[in-house]
Amino acid sequence: MDVSHLLDSLNPPQREAVSAAPGHTLVLAGAGSGKTRVLTHRIAWLVEVEHVPVWAILSVTFTNKAAGEMRGRLDRLLSGRTQGLNVGTFHGIAHRLLRRHWREAQISENFQILDADDQRRLVKRVMQGLNVDEARYSPRQAVWSINAWKDEGKRPDSIETRDHPSLAVFVEIYRAYEGACHRGGLLDFAELLLRSHELWLHDPALLAHYRERWSYLLVDEFQDTNTLQYAWLRLLAGQHGQVFAVGDDDQAIYGWRGARVENIQHFLRDFPNVRSVRLEQNYRSSGTILKAANALIARNCDRLGKNLWTTDGAGQRIAVYTAYNEQDEARFVIERIREHLDTGGQANDIAILYRSNAQSRTFEEQLVQQRLAYRVYGGQRFFERAEIKDALAYLRLAANRHDDAAFERAVNTPPRGIGDRTLDIVRRQARDNNSSLWDSANQASTDLSLGGRARNALHSFAKLIEQLAGEGTRLGLAEQIEQVLACSQLREHYQRDRRGNAESRLENLDELLNVASRFEPTAEDLDAGLSELSAFLAHATLEAGEAQGGEGSDCVQLMTLHSAKGLEFQQVFLVGLEDGLFPSQKSIDEDGRLEEERRLAYVGITRARSHLTICHAESRRLHGSVMMTRPSRFLTEIPAELLDEVRPRVQRTRPLWSHAARPARLRDTGNESGLQLGQPVRHPSFGDGVVVSAEGTGKHTRVQVRFENAGSKWLVLAFAKLTLL
C-alpha cells in the first residue's frame, strides 16, 4: 500500500504520531507545530492503511469552528469518502445521543437546550420561588455553582454540605432548578454531557453498543477537557477503544471554567501503554519570537516540557513601546498599522490582542477616526440576540408547551396585557401544582382567581400558540417563522421600537428568515430522529453563530487573547502588558493563578508569524479611575536581547509626570493632599507601598496604595496613618 501521500509532507515526529501502532497515543503539540494536520492525517491513516471503517471513528473538538475545519480538511484528504465519519463537539455528539435515546435517558422526547441566558433566567426564577435572598446568594454564583457541579459529574444528592451550610442553599437551588428543567423538558449545556454520561453508566447494553461502534476516539485540545468530559471519554473507550489525544499543556488557558490540564497526566496514568509524541518544530513564527515564548513559558512549573524550534532565521526583534496612557498606546498601534498599509501591507495580516474586552474601545475609536476597517471578535452572537430569541421562543413553545423558559419569553413580548401580577399568580400556581407555566396559565384563564382582562389575555395567548402549532406543521421552516412574526405581532413590535435600533432588529429578523430557508438538517440530525424544526432550534442554541460578519473582508482584527488561540497573524500587537491588567489583578491576588496567565501570554506571543509588538502604558483608566501601572512581569521575563525599545523607557524614579502631561484629576488630588502618584508610603500594618491611584477631594480623598506584601488597598487619606517615605 502506498502511503506516501499521507506521510511525505510530515516531519519525523508527525509521521510517528500519524502512523502510530494500534493503542493509545498522546501527541503533545506545541503552538504552530501542525497538530490539525496530524489529527486529520491520522484519521486518513486509520481509514486508508488500517482499513478502519469511517463510522468507527469519533473525532471530538471543543468548538464548532474546529469541527468544521476538520471536516473540511478530511473531505479533501479522503476525497469525499467521509460519509458516516463522526466529527463534532462534545456537546453536539452528546446532544445527538440524547435525541436518539431520550427514552432511556428519561428525558422528554422534544427536549430543548437552554443557552447561558435561558439558564440564568430560569435559575433566577427558581430562586424567587424558593424565596432565596438574592443579596446573600447571587443568581450568578448559583449558576456558576450548578455548572461547576455538573462539570464535576455531581448531582445534588452527592454534594457534601455538612461543613458548609451556605453551600446547602445552592444545593437546594440546584435541586429545584433540576425539577424545573425536568418539568419543562429543558437541558442546559452541561446537562447534555452529564446526561449522556449517566445514560451509558446506567445502561450497560447501550454502552457496549457505543464502545463497539466508536472504537477509535480522537480528541483535539485535550488540555481543555474538564472532569466530566474526561470521564465521558474514559467510559466510552472502555478496555478496547483506542484514544488519540492531541493537546498542549502550555496552552491550557481555560482552567477558570473547569478545564483540567491534569487530564493529560491522568491519561498517561489511566490508560495502558500510552505512546507519547512531542511536536516541537514550529512552522509559524520567527526564531526570535519562539525564543521569547520559550523563555517565558520556562518559568512555569509542572510542565511536561517542550521547546519550540524552527529552521527559519531569527527575524526581527520584538518591538516594545511604552505609552503614556491607553490613548497613546492606541495612537501608536494605529500609526504602525497605517505604515503597514501605506507600504502595501494587508489589514488582514494584523491582529490587536488584549486581555479584556474593555480594552478594545480605545482602539475602535481611533480606528474609526482613521477610517480603517476592523473587526472585533466576540460579543453578541446572532442567535443570542433578543429579537431572534423572542421569535424562536414561539417556535419552541409550539414544539413543546411545557418549555417554561420559552413561555416566560414569549408570553408578554410583545406586550399583550399579561403583566407581572398575572404572571406571578401563574407562576405560584405552577409551583404549587408542580406543573408547567403553560398548564398553569390555561387553568388560570378558566378559573376566577384572575380578573377578566387577564383571563382573556392568557386565553388569546394560548390560542395563538395553538394556532402556530396547528398550522405550522404544514409549513416549511421559513414560512413557519414568518407566520410567527406576523401572528405574534413581533415584527410590528420592533417596528414601533424607536430606541434607534429598530432597523437592525428588523434586519436581523429578515436574516433569521434567510438562515431558516437555507437550513437543512444534517444526516446525523435526521438519523437521531429530529424534525426539521427541532434540528433548527438545536442548531440555533448549540451553534449560536458568528458574533460579527465580514469574515472575508480585509480588515484589522481585534480580539482577546483567549479568542486568539488557534489563530495566527503576520503581525501581532500585544497590548496592555501591565501588572494588574495582564496578568490580571485577580490572578495576582489569588494563589496559583499566575501560571495560567503566563500561558495566555505564551499563546499571545506564539500567534505572531514575523512581527510582534508589545505595548504597555504608564497610566491607564480602569473601572473609571486612572491608575498608575507597572510593566507586566511577563515583559521582564522575556530576555532583553530579544527586545527593541521603540522609545527609551521613562525612568521609573521621579518625576513620574511632567506637569503638563499629568491628567487634571490627578493633579488636583496631588496638590491637595501633597501626595503624588508613585509616592512611596508606609502603613503601620500593611507595610511599604506606592500610591498608584487617587480619587475624591478634601477629607473624602481616597488613595490606592500597592503594598509590597499586602496587595493593593484603597485607603481614606484622612484616616489611614500613612507616612511619606
Place this chain on the structure above:
DNA sequence: CGCCGCAGGCTTTTT
C-alpha cells in the same frame, strides 16, 4: 406599560 434614574459590578468564553 414604558420611561427614567440609580446602584452595583466589573477578566477571560464555548457549548
Place this chain on the structure above:
DNA sequence: GCCTGCGGCG
C-alpha cells in the same frame, strides 16, 4: 466609565 437590572413614577 459603561452596562445591566431593578424600582418608582406617570
